[in-house]
Amino acid sequence: MRNSLPKFAHSGMLAIALTLTIPANAQDEPPITGSSELTPDQSATYDTWPPDQQVAYDTWPLETRGYYWSLAPDRQELFWRLSNEDRVLITAMTGPERESAWQSIEARAAGEGAAPAP
DSSP states (O other): OOOOSSSSSGTTTTTTHOOOOOOOOOOOOOOOOOOOOOOHHHHHHHHHHOOOHHHHHHHHHHHHHHHHHHHHHHHHHHHHHOOHHHHHHHHOOOOHHHHHHHHHHHHHHHHSSSSOOO
């Protein structure tokens, strides 16, 4: 899928979600870890991406790569619309903060897909 969709970061979509403070000791879930090795299914998906998307993925920290593969397909698609900085920030979030950020992202995406009022 081409990365020609509008960038959310420029619209300030994550402004509220990303200003949340995350206490260093508030780990509600185990940290996401990544690997430079892809599974066969992940490799097959990666191979379908255009070169610019592959290069972007290759620059992500390992934790962000691991987090990307943990997402449902609809969230993976939205993840590509975020800036690299926002991808890393949402990866660092845990539990309620992360879910709140995703709700904000999904609400914004739904609003962009709505037909304009007459």
